[in-house]
Amino acid sequence: MQNMAGITDIKSLHESEGSEVTLRGWLYGKRSGGKIAFLLLRDGTGVCQCVVEAREERAFEAASGLGQESSLAVTGTIRKDDRAPGGYEMLVSAIDVIQAVDDYPIARKSHGVDFLMNHRHLWLRSPRQTAILRIRHTLVRAMREFFDERDFTLIDTPILSPGAAEGAGTLFPVRYFDEGEVNLAQTGQLYLESACMALGKVYCFGPTFRAEKSKTRRHLTEFWMIEPEIAFAGLDDLMDLAEEFICGIVDAVLDKHRGDLELLGRDPAPLEKVAAPFPRITYSDAVDILRGDELHEQLAADLESDRARLQEMIDEITALEDRRDRSRKGWQQDKLEERIQSLREEVRDLDTDIANRPAHMRDALNFKWGQDLGGDEETLISRQFDKPVFITEYPREVKAFYMKPSPDNPGVVLNMDVIAPEGYGEIIGGSQREDDYDALDARMLEEGMNREPYEWYLDLRRYGSVPHGGFGLGVERTVAWICGLRHIRETIPFARLMGRIYP
């Protein structure tokens, strides 16, 4: 939107066709001829090609020495031109250099992971990262709107909390005055249950912390979770809600971010298939699938085709290397090099995957009822479906103390996990909660838990207890799935990973 001083942004450039305006932003790229220069200015809303002709002497002079990411205010006339990226360009009359830069470290080419992560504060400026951040924003907004529109009340649960909520999890200790050690929260759920009894339908949304030493593409030590909790709800209600929720947020991204998805190289087709109803299978069904012939025949076939694919990729690399060595143009070599590198990375991935496959298959065949489903098992199962899949009613031994056992089968609890398609793993975990005082008390005793720090939680079962339940959705895994990212570290502005806390 153009203001009184003629300042506008690139997103609304078409409104200014024919008039003189000022854009403020950063130099993204530059090309120049002897008497003409093309500046690519980015301002966070888009990129505009600014044409500087030599007859504008002062502007031309100013443009000549500018390096990438110099900050500028550029004034000129907007005109339509098919040769300009975006369809509109600026014929520059004046350049105000706010800060000239000549040594910006991140080039418009590929870089290594370590380098980029160490420059995350600058990496955020690149087109791919801004696309992800925009999609993350839309997702978060869609999530909040989803619950707001359904009369949920937002409850902010504490981050400093006295005890472990889910028993086994590894937590970050924090010294708290003279109280000794407290922990960073790994879920808001227990507090949320209190608010649920106050307001009926509530949700919390905030960061959570896990101190597990997991170095994988699916793990962060600090991640965001949105958790609804509903009074007078059973497991089926929770699944219906989760289903609608996931469809809603996927639609929001498909609606607004076709361009961003394309920029990310994300095929939208699998996302378009995400529609209710999702498959719902029980843990016992899952065990049958894992041990069944059908899965193993399919896995064997996959293994064959993946081996063939691996060989194809290796051949392609050899061909590309040959082309690279014969290529004269520097930037073509660089481009080929980039494809070679990314192919090599894929080869390494596929290679480890193939190497791990026999162990996975063996584990699946030997899977015993009662074991917890790990990431590998979940992935195997999700490959059987092209939508998110619910897995319900896990053995109570592998699940948290607060989950309610099934009335039909006390050996299992009324829980559900949602596994995202395409190998992205669990994005939702939830359950109906144990609402009976005696049953909860007995279970805590059985787990050897110290009851004292949970007296307040037990109070919820003393005073007007009702059936209730909820679930938590991991924001970053959802972003990774929807954006089709290999690694979760790109889904959050500043990823906190084991061994990485800078910047």
Added chain:
RNA sequence: UCCGGCGUAGCUCAAUGGUAGAGCGGGUGGCUGUUAACCACUAGGUUGUAGGUUCGAGCCCUACCGCCGGAGCCA
């Protein structure tokens, strides 16, 4: 903690145990419609660290450090 891979110019990568190179980026010059522009020239290095083998080590061996991936653990 364990297993595997990798550490070479600012960046991305080459280099049979035998004179450390290319492209990008930087600098200088040329070019009025470029799309990661192009052309010419140019500067840029304690090959992660410390030992060892060898006439000779970026390359082989040992230890350590760092990063990545996986396992375990987990969402």
